[in-house]
Amino acid sequence: MEKKELPRLAFFSFTCCEGCQLVVLSCEDELPDILSLVKIVNFREAMDQKSDVYDIAFVEGSITKAEEVRKLKKIRKNARVVVALGACSSTGGLNCLKNRWPMEEVKKEVYGKDALRSELFATLPTRAIDEIIQVDYYLHGCPISKKEFLNLTTSLLLGKRPDTTNHPVCVDCKMAGNTCVFEKDMTCVGPITRAGCDAICVTYGAICWGCRGLVDNPNTDAHAETLKRHGLTADAVMRKFSLYGTCKTRKC
């Protein structure tokens, strides 16, 4: 008698803080239900098992080493679906800040005269995973939103096409009823940043740092109303967009 095989999920982690994995681990309420629908075969942080047979691979972290390039390509070969899990993976995230300097200098700064002593200290300029392999779906954010993770996973399990967001954070921000931070003399990259986070950083008193990356076409998709009101252009805001995802918006 053959039992229906459960879809196999695998989680992989490259250069990052592993915070996005923790968002996944924090689905305390949903975890038992999810576990009845899938089999998790790789999750180094939480379990002993390791396997090369899986359907959906969630990849967290940026690529900064030759070894990671090799492993990533292998994941692409093994998986039916590859999902970029979080900013580090989907745009390069904060790790791109390192690319502002030559790698030799970066390494020397940390390891000093020992910089060449070990292969373990080697580093490449930061890349998002889709600069190396083809990616099927993206979960943006630093960290990802739990709601989006659960929605995407459910859609994939049901064989539905997951929704993607391409409106600017300002739209979410207005819905959340926030006062625009430009009125408090602060600056914000919300007008050109891809929403889906309910503008949580503005709601909690800070600014939008742009962690979810740019909307598809900043020049046409930006939040015109906010820009106009504060005498800004998408380009001017984009120049400020230097904390996240500089790997993809600029040559570096």
Added chain:
Amino acid sequence: MKKNLNIKIHEITRVEGHGNIVIDVKNGKIKELKLEIIESPRFFEAMLRGRRYDEAQHIMSRICGICAVSHTSASLKAIESAMDIKISKQAELLRKLAFYGETLQSHILHLFFLVLPDLAGVGSIVPLLASHPELARTGLELKRLANDICAVVGGRHIQPISLFPGGVVHTPKPKELKRLREALAGSFEGLDRMLAFLNDHPVQEFNLKREYISLKDRGEYGLYNGDPVSSNGYAFKPESYTKKIKEYVVEHSAAKHARTKGTFMVGALARLNNSFRQLSPRAKAAAKKAKLTVPSYNPFLNNIAQLVECYHSTEKAISVIDKLLLMGPKPEPVKKPKAWGRGFGVVEAPRGTLYHEYKINKNGLIEKAVCIIPTAQNLRSIEDDLRSFVPELLGRPKAEIARAVEALVRAYDPCISCSTHIMDVKFA
């Protein structure tokens, strides 16, 4: 007894980050023994250089998802000490509450998700849901509560939003604080359940005398505040940590090792050893029930020490909430910088003392940054332990030795992703 043994554990599971254990014994002598740290280094120093001071805490908290509040706190303290900013009483209480929340988050994650499977002889928390449903559910509930504390204060349970230079930019509502208070007061039962379980699983007898360093605070158990002290009887100011703690490069580790005059350990056990008397009443009672007396030189007891700190953090979180409710939390503007220069920020992260040091120029840009991570400070101690522990095990089957060795490394709760995000730049 075995004369030869060769163990290579590739990518130790159920630890934070990527590491290998390599052990080679020939003719009963250890030829090679190392904890290889293979995590990719991230070069935060280069990431931070030239950025504005009020981006620093946001960038630095991404060193580690597990101890993001600790990195944020150390970062804010360094910024505020460099720029002569004094935060309000309310802001300090809110930051402490988030801090206790993270201590709980991290210890509970470690004890229930990473250690418990070892003790129950399974590979992850998943089978525990079937074999030990009550305990596994307790773990999930305690974890959710700890997440909730961080989310109420910080806006999100991972990577806090509202902790900002000059204060805290979000004010929780009394209703939310009361909800947390109630849940915290009801959470001791869950901790008791874990304590009973740990008591039923006596730890490996293994003792190695060494130095313990942790922060010592005047009025209370050193976690969020305090100056470093050593069990060897000396203390030092955060500003002079580079004189006492020396970092050095080893080839098999992307994270640097650290030493004082010799090997030292940081973390829950170090804190308990140095500040036991300042623990909260329930924490002391829990230590007594677990028959943990200080000083203790058994690294396996770090797990119990973490549980004892869960009691402490829960009681302290309740008392912070009471103070906040009494004051009636209200929105406050952040305090503005008044100066620039060098600043130091030190806290007890869940895994031990965490140092941040920045140099900020008059335009408010970060010129230099240094950061010493708890796990990096423990790597030498872990290897020392393994070196004396492995010979004691040689009579056992290889698989059992491998499991025991992994359990020892795991008892330190190493945060490898954190430890490789090293920056060490000497100030000219």
